[in-house]
Amino acid sequence: MLIKIRKKSDLKESQIxxxxxxxxxxxxxxxxxxxxxxxxxxxPAQAGLFNLFSENENGSDNSGVxxxxxxxxxxxxxxxxxxxPITPEKKILQYNNFYEFGTGKADPFEYAGQFKVDPWSLxxxxxxxxxxxxxYDDLLKRFVIEERLYRMRCVEAWSMNIPWLxxxxxxxxxxxxxxxxxxFVRFExxxxxxxxxxxxxxxxxxxxxxxxxxxxxxxEAINPLTLLSVGLYGxxxxxxxxxxxxxxxxxxxxxxxIKSIVRITLTDKAPVNTWQKIAPSEYGFFANVNPDVDHxxxxxxxxxxxxxxxxxxxxxxxxxxxxxxxxxxxxxxxxLDLKRYF
Amino acid sequence: MKISVKALLLIKTIIHLSAxxxxxxxxxLIDLDLLGADPVKEMIHFLGKTALNFLLLTLLVxxxxxxxxxxxxxxxxxxxxxxxxxxxxxxxxxxLWLELNWQLAFFIDEVIKRPYLTxxxxxxxxxxxxxxxxxxxxxxxxxxxxxxLHRFVxxxxxxxxxxxxxxxxxxxxxxxxxxxICLLLLAQRKxxxxxxxxxxxxxxxx
Numbered sequence: 001m002l003i004k005i006r007k008k009s010d011l012k013e014s015q016i017x018x019x020x021x022x023x024x025x026x027x028x029x030x031x032x033x034x035x036x037x038x039x040x041x042x043x044p045a046q047a048g049l050f051n052l053f054s055e056n057e058n059g060s061d062n063s064g065v066x067x068x069x070x071x072x073x074x075x076x077x078x079x080x081x082x083x084x085p086i087t088p089e090k091k092i093l094q095y096n097n098f099y100e101f102g103t104g105k106a107d108p109f110e111y112a113g114q115f116k117v118d119p120w121s122l123x124x125x126x127x128x129x130x131x132x133x134x135x136y137d138d139l140l141k142r143f144v145i146e147e148r149l150y151r152m153r154c155v156e157a158w159s160m161n162i163p164w165l166x167x168x169x170x171x172x173x174x175x176x177x178x179x180x181x182x183x184f185v186r187f188e189x190x191x192x193x194x195x196x197x198x199x200x201x202x203x204x205x206x207x208x209x210x211x212x213x214x215x216x217x218x219x220e221a222i223n224p225l226t227l228l229s230v231g232l233y234g235x236x237x238x239x240x241x242x243x244x245x246x247x248x249x250x251x252x253x254x255x256x257x258i259k260s261i262v263r264i265t266l267t268d269k270a271p272v273n274t275w276q277k278i279a280p281s282e283y284g285f286f287a288n289v290n291p292d293v294d295h296x297x298x299x300x301x302x303x304x305x306x307x308x309x310x311x312x313x314x315x316x317x318x319x320x321x322x323x324x325x326x327x328x329x330x331x332x333x334x335x336l337d338l339k340r341y342f
Numbered sequence: 343m344k345i346s347v348k349a350l351l352l353i354k355t356i357i358h359l360s361a362x363x364x365x366x367x368x369x370x371l372i373d374l375d376l377l378g379a380d381p382v383k384e385m386i387h388f389l390g391k392t393a394l395n396f397l398l399l400t401l402l403v404x405x406x407x408x409x410x411x412x413x414x415x416x417x418x419x420x421x422x423x424x425x426x427x428x429x430x431x432x433x434x435x436x437x438l439w440l441e442l443n444w445q446l447a448f449f450i451d452e453v454i455k456r457p458y459l460t461x462x463x464x465x466x467x468x469x470x471x472x473x474x475x476x477x478x479x480x481x482x483x484x485x486x487x488x489x490x491l492h493r494f495v496x497x498x499x500x501x502x503x504x505x506x507x508x509x510x511x512x513x514x515x516x517x518x519x520x521x522x523i524c525l526l527l528l529a530q531r532k533x534x535x536x537x538x539x540x541x542x543x544x545x546x547x548x
Contacts, residue, residue, distance in 0.1 A: 095379030103513040105378055156511055158380055206512045278512075297458060297508055304380060304441075311372055311381040314440055 065113030067243070069235040072145055074165050080148035085307050087160035089233045095306065096240045097154065098259055100189065100196035103206045107198075108240035115195055115239035115260075122245055124172065126265035127182035132175055139230050139245050143167035147234075148227060153289045153323045155253040159303045164248055165231030170222040178218065178266050185221040186271035187214040187247060188263040208274060214247065214258035215271030215285065217332075225250060225328050228261075251325040253287045284342040288333070289323035293342045350414050354421060361425050364392055382440045389436060393429035394506065394520060396422055397469075397499050401527045420476050423495070427473040430466050458508035465501035468494045496531055499524050 098108040118136040125131040134142065145165050153159045173185070191199060191211040198205025220226065227248040230237060237243035242259025249256050255275050275283035282296050291301045305315050322329050333341075345353075368388060371377050377384040400422040407415040442449055453459045472492055475481070481488050503524045507517040528535070 091379035099512070105380070158383075203515060207514075298456060299452065304382065306379050310375050311377060311385060311440065314382045316441075316443065 064110060067113045067115065067238045067240075069231075069238055071235055072140065072165055072231045074145040074147050074231075074234070077146040077148045080150065083149035083151065083161050085161065086149065086163055087306050088308060091306055092160060092162055092232060093238055093240065097156075097254065098240055098242070099206045099208055100198045100210070100212070100260075101240065102198055102204050109238075111197055112239035115243065117236075117239065117244040120244050120262075122262060122264070124176045124264045124266075126186070126267050127179040128266050129177035129179060130175070132172075134172075136244055140236070143171060145230065150227070150248060150250040151323050152248075152250065152254055152257075153303060153319065155255055155283070155287070155295060155300075157298065157300065157303050157319075158306055159317075159319075160306045163233055164227060164229045165234070166227045166229035166248065168224055169226045169228050169247070170224065172228060172264075173218075173222055173266070176266070181268050182266035183218055184267045184270050185216045185218055186263075186265045186267055187216075187258045187261050188212070188265070189258055190260045190262045208278065212258060212274045213271060213277075214256055214273045216249065216256075217270075218266070219332055220249070220329075223329060223332065225325060251289060251322040251329045253289060255283070256287050286333075286338075286341050288329075288338065288342075289319060290321060290338055290342065291319040292321070293339055345412050345414055347414070350417060353415075353418055357418060357421055357425070361396075361428075382436070386433060386437055386441065389429055389433035390506065393426050393433055394502055396426035396429055397495075397502060398520075398523055398527065400426055401495070401499060405527070405530045423469075424473060424476060427469045430469050434466055458505050461501040461508070462505040465498045465505060468498040468501075472498075493531075493534055496528055496534060500528065 094109045095105050096108040097105070098112070101108040101111040120136040120139065122134045122139065123131065124133075145167060147163055147165050149161060149163050151159060152162050189210075189212040190196070193200035193210075196205075196210075198208075199210040202208075216226070227250075229242070229246050229248045230244060232241060237246065239260070242257075242261075245261050246259040247257045247261065256273070270285055273283075273285060273287075275287075276285055289300075294300050300319055302316050303319050305317050307313070307315065320326070368385070371388075372381075372385070375381075400419055403415060403419040403422065407413055438444060438446075438449060453463045472495060475484065475488060475491060484491070503517065503521045507514070507521060510517060
């Protein structure tokens with residue numbers, strides 16, 4: 001039997017620093033010091049930045065709640081599997097333009113957590129023989145869901161590579177049997193200022209005339225690349241990414257890929273899309289990714305790719321015509337002056 | 343009551359502390375990866391806005407010193423101006439380094455092509471000249487020319503706020519607020535702009 005007689009100078013068990021704490025001592029001291037220095041600078045305007053990382057902290061209205069996504073069954077579309085690197089899921093979920101929830105890039109993640117996607121109703125109407133209404137279950141079960149890795153290029157000159165889940169828009173439009181007079185497709189986002197804070201306040205929502213509208217030519221809409229997405233990274237969409245159903249048109253700037261769609265209308269006139277209405281000299285109807293046509297205020301020749309890593313890992317890459325989908329879509333624009341019809 | 347030299351020292355200390363506090367705050371944002379998914383852009387905006395804040399503070403000094411009849415306050419002006427220049431240099435450096443990877447030819451091309459970059463570069467050049475000539479020796483040597491040169495700060499602030507306004511896609515509320523504050527501060531210098539107008543008119547008549 002070991003009899004331990006404690007000397008006065010021996011440390012008690014309770015006085016010994018836990019090994020893990022010991023190992024982290026530098027970062028703990030650093031965090032404490034910076035917290036002390038920086039607390040006076042933390043203003044409510046910056047709260048969004050902090051909530052990103054302290055998930056459920058802010059209890060005000062509907063901010064800070066993480067939306068629960070569920071797993072989806074899907075097939076891999078073998079034509080669209082070779083893209084790398086893929087943007088980390090966290091960055092796809094936390095860096096969004098969705099002014100319905102606020103104009104800050106982190107606002108949609110922060111304020112969309114309690115957005116209701118079920119029940120949902122998506123209507124396909126206009127110049128069709130059979131108008132259709134799909135509910136939430138229809139969206140997830142009526143079509144074969146496939147995974148496609150697509151490039152996403154924002155008009156603000158940043159890009160991501162995203163593993164979307166969804167089905168081609170063509171299969172849905174076919175179900176509705178378009179009339180021969182149908183030439184264009186108009187898309188409309190949900191209008192619900194109670195749930196979408198930016199729609200209720202022009203200060204929060206960037207002064208946009210809601211609901212958000214987008215449009216495609218019918219031949220663009222039924223191109224096999226055009227996707228109606230219901231998920232990403234193996235799960236259903238989060239509201240900040242356009243849940244429960246959004247458009248993905250990978251050869252056009254991101255703003256064409258309208259989110260949280262409630263109505264798809266076939267028409268004979270070109271719809272005026274929201275950004276075109278706001279600034280017709282800066283944003284056109286087509287908005288095809290084109291390194292040779294600058295935005296009037298900035299270059300579109302290259303882009304910042306959002307991938308792994310932090311500040312010092314930023315990579316710039318050359319922007320490709322039609323975002324790299326030239327082979328699939330260039331034929332759609334034969335004879336069209338792309339500098340004029342931007 | 344006039345503020346004492348001691349109080350002036352306190353004000354200057356606060357200016358130094360807030361400048362260094364901002365540096366630490368930025369370091370903390372970078373260190374904990376809190377700048378979001380597009381950190382370079384976020385950092386460039388942060389540095390530019392900080393430079394602009396210091397520039398507006400610099401322009402606030404004279405009206406404040408006159409209005410409150412506190413001439414000693416004028417001694418904080420150079421300090422604030424130099425801090426503004428330091429932030430503007432960081433803003434430009436990060437743009438050249440992390441955004442453009444030192445492609446200087448592309449940078450020059452862009453500065454010529456994009457009005458918002460032309461204005462930003464113009465503002466930085468003015469600040470550079472003001473910073474160089476801010477030492478007392480030069481101020482004495484340059485005499486009247488020094489004042490003529492340093493009034494270009496009014497153009498620098500105007501260029502800087504328009505540079506900010508034109509650089510954003512949307513969310514014009516914040517740049518508009520900056521623009522209004524700038525115009526408010528420049529309205530205090532309406533005599534300067536009037537005299538410019540008068541001078542150019544009299545030249546035409548001659």
